[in-house]
Amino acid sequence: MGKNVATRDAYGEALLEVGAAYPEVVVLDADLSKSTKTAKFAERYPERFFNMGIAEQNLMGTAAGLAAAGKIPFASTFAIFATGRAFEQIRNSIAYPHLNVKIAATHAGLTVGEDGGSHQATEDIAIMRAIPNLTVLVPADGVETKKAVWAAVRHQGPVYLRLGRPAVPVIFGEDYDFALGRAAVLREGDKVALLATGIMVSEALKAADLLAGEGIEASVINVSTIKPLDVETVVTFARRCGAVVTAEEHNILGGLGGAVAEALAENCPVPMVRVGVRDVFGRSGTPEELLQAYGLTADSIAGAARAVVRRKG
C-alpha cells in the first residue's frame, strides 16, 4: 500500500477481494459509485451490482431484502445520506431484524471539504451507535480498512463502516493485527491515554511524539471498533494513566468521546478531555484548513493532554 491512501479507495479494492472469495457478496449504491469506489466492483461483477439511483431509503430497504434472502450486501453512499436520509430504514429494516447488511459510508466528517456543511457528517457515529445490534467500525487507514471489510464479511450481522474521502497516511503494516471489538494499543506510556479513532489516530501518534519531548509519556490506543466498545482496554488504560483524551473527526457529542465518557463514568472516572468538532456544523474549505480551523490536529490533542494531566489528583 502507498504512503497515503483514502479509506474509500481501500474499500473499493477490498470489495474486489471479498467479492472473489464470497459469491454471496453483492453491492448496492445510490448514484455515487465513482465516489464511494464501488464502481470497481460494478465493473468486475456487473451482475452482482445494483445502482438504486438517488434513493437512499430504497437502497437500505433493498439491501435488507437481499440479506434476508441470504446475500451479504454492501450498501454504499455518503455518510450523511446513509445515516441521515435512511436512518429509519437502517434501524427498522436492517438492525431490528438483525440482517446481515454492511453499510459502508464514505465521505464522513469534515474532510469532505469544499462541498461544505450540508455534506459533512459529524453525527453519524452517534446516530449509528445508538442502534442495537449494529457494529460500528471506523478504520484509521487503508490497511485497517481492508481488514475491517474482511472482518465485516465474516461477522454475522449488520455493520456500519465509516470511511473518508481524502488520502490519509498509512500507519499500519500489512501485519497489523485487527480484531473486531478490540482496541489496539499502538504506544504505551503512563501519564495520559490518547484514545483516537479514524484519521485522528495518526494525529494522536504525532501528539504522543510532541508530548514525549516534554516528558509526558502517552499511551496511544486506536479505537476502531466504536461499538461494541472495548471497555476493558479503555478502563485498563484510564486506570493506569489516570487521564484520558479522546480524538475523533466527529461531534464531541455521542461519538468516541461520548462512548468513552459513558464507560469511564461507570467504571473508572478520571479527568478527560474530548477533542473533536465542538457541536457546530462544518463549512466549505479544504480538508486541511477545516481540520486546523476546527482543532482536529496533533497540536490540539497535545494541548488537551497537557491540560488533562494538570487536572490529575
Place this chain on the structure above:
Amino acid sequence: MDEETRKYLEEKARTLRRHIIRMLAEAGSGHPGGSLSAADIVTALYFRVLRLDPRNPAWPERDRFVLSKGHAAPALYAALAERGFFPVEDLWGLRKLSSHLQGHPDMRKTPGVEASTGSLGQGLAMANGMALAGKLDRKDYRVYALIGDGEMEEGEIWEAAMAASHYRLDNLTVFLDYNGLQIDGPTSQVMSTEPVEEKWRSFRWNVIPIDGHDFGQILTAIEQAREHLGQPTMIVARTIKGKGVSFMENAVGWHGNAPTREQAQKALAELGGEPVSE
C-alpha cells in the same frame, strides 16, 4: 416576447455562465454540468419574473425560489450577485473557508438564498411549506423551485408531489431540469424515471413541457402556470447538461469536476465577451 427582451436575457445568461465557469475554476471543485443546464431558467426567473428587493432580502412579500438541486449553487450565486444581493467579487471565493458562498446553498450565510439545500430531494417539500404559508397568510407571492431529473428518484419528491396537489398549491411553480444525466450515467440507465410527464400528471399537477433553453417558452410557461388555478405546475424543461460550453455538453464526466485554468479559458472564449485576465 419581444426581441429586446430576448437579447437582454441571452446576454444575462451568458454572463451567468461566464461567472459559473470562473467561480468553479477559482474554487477548483464544484458542479458545472447542472449549473449550466439550469442557467437559462435561473436567468429568466431572476431577471424577468421574481419580485425581489436585493436591499431587503427578507422582504415578506417577495417571491421565493428554492434551488432544490443545490449542487447547481454557482448558477444561483451568479444570479444573486448580478441582482445585487452581494458583490460580484464574492463569487471568486466560492467554496473557500473565508467565504459565505458554501459548496451548497446556505440560507444562513448567503443573502438571497431562500433554502439550505444540497441533500437532494428536500427542496420541494420546503417550497411546499412556503407556498402553504402564502395561502394561509393570503399573500400573493409565488414560490418557484428547480429540481433535477436524477433528484426525482428521491422518495421525498413524490411525497411532496402528492402534498402539493392535495393542498392545491397553485402558487407553486416547479421546473424539472430534464437533462437526462446524473452522476453514474444517463438517468435511463441508472434508474429510469419515464414516463416523466405522465407521472406528474397522474400526481395531479399541471404539466407544461418546454425547451428549457428557449426564453420565449420559459416565460410563456410561467405565465400559463400563473393563470392555472387549483393545481401546482410542473414545467418539464428539456435541457442540455453543460449547455453553452461545447466540451461540457451532454458529458457525464462534467457533472462534478471543475475546469482547469486552460479549460476555463477555452470555455470563456466560447461564451464570448472579454477574456479574463489573470
